Amino acid sequence: MQETRRLARFVAETEYVDLPGALLERAKVYLLDNFAAGFLGSVQAWSGSVADAMRELGGREEASIFHHDWRIDVSRATLINGVMMGAFEAEHIGHIAHPSATVFPAALAMAERMHADGRSFLQAMLLGYEVVCRVGEAQTRATEVERGFHNPGVNGAFGAAAATGKLLGLDEEHLTWALGIAGSHACGLVEFVHEGAMTKRMHPGRAAQLGLESALLARGGFTGPTTVLEGQYGYLHAYSPAPRPERLVAGLGREWLALEMTIKAYPCHSTSQAVVHAIQQLRRRAAVGARDVRRVCVLVEAATVEARFLDREPTTLLGAQYSLPFTTAVALARDLADPYTFDESVLSDTVICDLAQRVEVQAGSARAEVVIDELQLTATDFPGSSGQPLDFASATDKLQRYAGPLVGDVRVAHLVELVRDLEQLDDVGRLAAAITLS
Numbered sequence: 001m002q003e004t005r006r007l008a009r010f011v012a013e014t015e016y017v018d019l020p021g022a023l024l025e026r027a028k029v030y031l032l033d034n035f036a037a038g039f040l041g042s043v044q045a046w047s048g049s050v051a052d053a054m055r056e057l058g059g060r061e062e063a064s065i066f067h068h069d070w071r072i073d074v075s076r077a078t079l080i081n082g083v084m085m086g087a088f089e090a091e092h093i094g095h096i097a098h099p100s101a102t103v104f105p106a107a108l109a110m111a112e113r114m115h116a117d118g119r120s121f122l123q124a125m126l127l128g129y130e131v132v133c134r135v136g137e138a139q140t141r142a143t144e145v146e147r148g149f150h151n152p153g154v155n156g157a158f159g160a161a162a163a164t165g166k167l168l169g170l171d172e173e174h175l176t177w178a179l180g181i182a183g184s185h186a187c188g189l190v191e192f193v194h195e196g197a198m199t200k201r202m203h204p205g206r207a208a209q210l211g212l213e214s215a216l217l218a219r220g221g222f223t224g225p226t227t228v229l230e231g232q233y234g235y236l237h238a239y240s241p242a243p244r245p246e247r248l249v250a251g252l253g254r255e256w257l258a259l260e261m262t263i264k265a266y267p268c269h270s271t272s273q274a275v276v277h278a279i280q281q282l283r284r285r286a287a288v289g290a291r292d293v294r295r296v297c298v299l300v301e302a303a304t305v306e307a308r309f310l311d312r313e314p315t316t317l318l319g320a321q322y323s324l325p326f327t328t329a330v331a332l333a334r335d336l337a338d339p340y341t342f343d344e345s346v347l348s349d350t351v352i353c354d355l356a357q358r359v360e361v362q363a364g365s366a367r368a369e370v371v372i373d374e375l376q377l378t379a380t381d382f383p384g385s386s387g388q389p390l391d392f393a394s395a396t397d398k399l400q401r402y403a404g405p406l407v408g409d410v411r412v413a414h415l416v417e418l419v420r421d422l423e424q425l426d427d428v429g430r431l432a433a434a435i436t437l438s
Contacts, residue, residue: 153188160211180224
């Protein structure tokens, strides 16, 4: 009982020295990955639409925006940066949550506004990661698969509220209220999947924004229900047909779910990562002509064989990134180490479209396999998976490939240096400034 309050107490009482060294090291990898996702997403059309609309509304110049030369208030900056990070299937995920695009934008904007130091920022971000991962575990996948709520949209506000509240120095009571308010901000429907609608791209950013605002409201004395997660009419029972509230606090302070993030190697849905990597590795070993491939069969676990992942004729880029057969065809035709090759042109590429029609997807074991004509590939790990975790050097390489074409090698190197020495940074505003166009 009192799981919401126990989570709030955990956030209020945990200090930088209490964070495991391994988690602090992983945090730097997460940060590099966050910047990679944000820069790639900053040039997508839907990100531009959100940025333009928010800039038109105005706001104080408090926080920086990815790859732009203007600043805006923390609330709108959080939304814009969150949209950019979730804009192109490039952000890391874990435990039925997307802390990358929900927690980080809120923490960065508030830390910049407050001129917080690097340790305070890291501490807040990681506590937000932990909270949202625990909420994700407690709600289970049924929230999305059976009820149709988009996970980052509905649980992301809790992590953003926790991170922002920690930066603001909220005590247990006020943090409990912040989580309570965040529960009323849970929103986002998976219905986007049928048309590849842009709302999917906005859900993480909106969750980040509303979580940040929840903490600000709580600081001012605005109350939220103190049993918002576990209560009879609380988040878990309202949003999940099979909630596991005990997971909210199981091993709290001893077991860190934030240690276990899946970092995407390619700009596509997580269900396709291992398959794409196996194909990309094959293309590096041998000449594979997509035009000459007669048949492709992908055997994956049953959960992946859902209609939303099987559209062979997507009409939008989101639909292409979600589709396992279409992404498989893209991987056979293009080098996805360069994320910019997965662009709108894939939708009209006759070789890819033709090949996608011949990709069969079947339910198999948990170990995915790909059969290309007579050649059989095992598709298990990929760079960033639990079996092949990304280290700092590999995360730097990803950032270089994703951000380098936009800002150049010198700017990327500067960003990497700031992340490497983040504990010594006296003002996170310097880190935030490094993501801008100026």
